[in-house]
Amino acid sequence: GAGVSQSPSNKVTEKGKDVELRCDPISGHTALYWYRQRLGQGLEFLIYFQGNSAPDKSGLPSDRFSAERTGESVSTLTIQRTQQEDSAVYLCASRPAPGQGAFSSGNTIYFGEGSWLTVV
Amino acid sequence: AQSVAQPEDQVNVAEGNPLTVKCTYSVSGNPYLFWYVQYPNRGLQFLLKYITGDNLVKGSYGFEAEFNKSQTSFHLKKPSALVSDSALYFCAVRDPHASGGSYIPTFGRGTSLIVHP
Numbered sequence: 001g002a003g004v005s006q007s008p009s010n011k012v013t014e015k016g017k018d019v020e021l022r023c024d025p026i027s028g029h030t031a032l033y034w035y036r037q038r039l040g041q042g043l044e045f046l047i048y049f050q051g052n053s054a055p056d057k058s059g060l061p062s063d064r065f066s067a068e069r070t071g072e073s074v075s076t077l078t079i080q081r082t083q084q085e086d087s088a089v090y091l092c093a094s095r096p097a098p099g100q101g102a103f104s105s106g107n108t109i110y111f112g113e114g115s116w117l118t119v120v
Numbered sequence: 121a122q123s124v125a126q127p128e129d130q131v132n133v134a135e136g137n138p139l140t141v142k143c144t145y146s147v148s149g150n151p152y153l154f155w156y157v158q159y160p161n162r163g164l165q166f167l168l169k170y171i172t173g174d175n176l177v178k179g180s181y182g183f184e185a186e187f188n189k190s191q192t193s194f195h196l197k198k199p200s201a202l203v204s205d206s207a208l209y210f211c212a213v214r215d216p217h218a219s220g221g222s223y224i225p226t227f228g229r230g231t232s233l234i235v236h237p
Contacts, residue, residue, distance in 0.1 A: 004163075108169060
């Protein structure tokens with residue numbers, strides 16, 4: 001597709017339920033990121049995938065959060081036993097493979113529209 | 121470690137006047153710097169980036185940013201603001217020389233730009 005696609009765009013769930021958020025990156029992009037944005041806050045890094053390398057999970061806030069990505073395709077972010085503090089916009093972004101030279105598009109990441117999660 | 125600061129939560133400017141949104145950064149070497157814009161209920165859109173070369177970078181929608189190494193700043197500017205420029209602006213930094221070759225940019229907290237008619 002032309003851009004990063006995320007689904008669902010909006011999700012309201014009850015406290016304690018599990019949710020899955022999906023991200024479809026730009027075709028050909030090797031890297032994929034998940035960020036969280038709480039209301040009125042900046043972007044909080046969650047997890048980073050690069051090709052078939054082991055993901056960087058250093059930003060996941062607790063073991064209730066997990067993410068998977070198969071190869072260079074779709075990624076799923078799963079939040080188990082949701083809490084009210086999980087309410088936020090979950091933003092996915094993708095990036096092309098690092099190119100030759102500093103000006104390559106491989107330096108720029110492109111975001112989806114986000115999945116707005118509300119835990120009630 | 122890399123970090124970025126946006127010292128202003130909100131910037132107010134009248135339409136037609138020049139605008140500046142401030143950003144300062146901290147990295148160990150030469151940074152890669154980015155600006156993104158977020159309109160209400162939307163994702164982030166890429167505006168411009170500095171990698172190397174000319175300190176003045178031009179981007180989308182008439183925006184530009186000036187890299188100042190001595191002041192470790194990358195302020196976003198526009199000569200004449202439009203009401204439609206009202207949005208949330210994020211500065212981001214990445215240290216290309218970080219151990220392991222990190223490709224994870226760090227984002228600032230965002231600055232809300234309000235352009236008054």
